[in-house]
Amino acid sequence: xxxxxxxxxxxxxxxxxxxxxxxxxxxxxxxxxxxxxxxxxxxxxxxxxxxxxxxxxxxxxxxxxxxxxxxxxxxxxxxxxxxxxxxxxxxxxxxxxxxxxxxxxxxxxxxxx
Amino acid sequence: xxxxxxxxxxxxxxxxxxxxxxxxxxxxxxxxxxxxxxxxxxxxxxxxxxxxxxxxxxxxxxxxxxxxxxxxxxxxxxxxxxxxxxxxxxxxxxxxxxxxxxxxxxxxxxxxxxxxxxxxxxxxxxxxxxxxxxxxxxxxxxxxxxxxxxxxxxxxxxxxxxxxxx
Numbered sequence: 001x002x003x004x005x006x007x008x009x010x011x012x013x014x015x016x017x018x019x020x021x022x023x024x025x026x027x028x029x030x031x032x033x034x035x036x037x038x039x040x041x042x043x044x045x046x047x048x049x050x051x052x053x054x055x056x057x058x059x060x061x062x063x064x065x066x067x068x069x070x071x072x073x074x075x076x077x078x079x080x081x082x083x084x085x086x087x088x089x090x091x092x093x094x095x096x097x098x099x100x101x102x103x104x105x106x107x108x109x110x111x112x113x
Numbered sequence: 114x115x116x117x118x119x120x121x122x123x124x125x126x127x128x129x130x131x132x133x134x135x136x137x138x139x140x141x142x143x144x145x146x147x148x149x150x151x152x153x154x155x156x157x158x159x160x161x162x163x164x165x166x167x168x169x170x171x172x173x174x175x176x177x178x179x180x181x182x183x184x185x186x187x188x189x190x191x192x193x194x195x196x197x198x199x200x201x202x203x204x205x206x207x208x209x210x211x212x213x214x215x216x217x218x219x220x221x222x223x224x225x226x227x228x229x230x231x232x233x234x235x236x237x238x239x240x241x242x243x244x245x246x247x248x249x250x251x252x253x254x255x256x257x258x259x260x261x262x263x264x265x266x267x268x269x270x271x272x273x274x275x276x277x278x279x
Contacts, residue, residue: 052142
């Protein structure tokens with residue numbers, strides 16, 4: 001959904017689609033779109049000529065970007081967004097991926113199921 | 114039409130995603146050709162939407178609230194036949210309501226079964242997987258979670274996996 005980022009991560013095959021986050025295969029109830037996106041992913045397994053193959057799906061979204069953003073406006077801010085509002089000097093850490101050490105970053109190990 | 118999903122993001126998130134994309138170095142991209150025709154392949158799906166069954170452990174959101182630089186790097190198994198009635202999505206960075214209204218929005222198990230019925234793929238795997246996509250430090254994901262998922266995929270003779278960001 002953010003094909004730049006997925007491509008930069010070096011995936012073997014990539015299907016790019018312009019859908020809002022949280023709805024990669026299409027909106028609820030849109031079985032036809034969901035099937036088309038999944039089918040394109042599966043067919044690329046066989047048709048990709050080599051590493052880094054990209055297929056663009058030229059699908060329209062039924063909302064404008066503003067409408068799509070507004071639909072999620074009532075959600076609470078994420079913990080990192082809240083933190084960075086309070087401590088804006090830490091914003092560069094998020095950009096660069098340098099996780100601040102003072103923030104109790106003791107990597108917690110959750111048990112594997 | 115260029116595929117531009119940045120347009121759905123707020124300004125701050127867009128800038129961060131662009132910075133991450135510019136910073137990442139793909140290096141050598143792995144590639145394994147399919148070993149058999151697609152119509153004979155067993156296929157599994159993996160979603161980053163933070164899906165957990167109601168009879169399984171939720172992803173740890175309290176841990177992330179305590180330390181917003183941390184995200185739960187574990188995974189959950191989602192058996193074939195699971196629907197939106199059986200799950201919740203634990204992800205503090207996306208709108209989880211569409212995926213909770215219709216699981217095929219994030220993990221299209223019914224669509225996969227339909228495509229298998231049409232002969233596009235061989236069969237859906239018995240097990241599918243979810244992780245939670247907000248993980249700034251991927252060390253544990255790469256060192257523990259990914260090998261554990263790969264081991265299960267091999268045990269179920271899965272030929273191909275479709276990874277879906279959320």
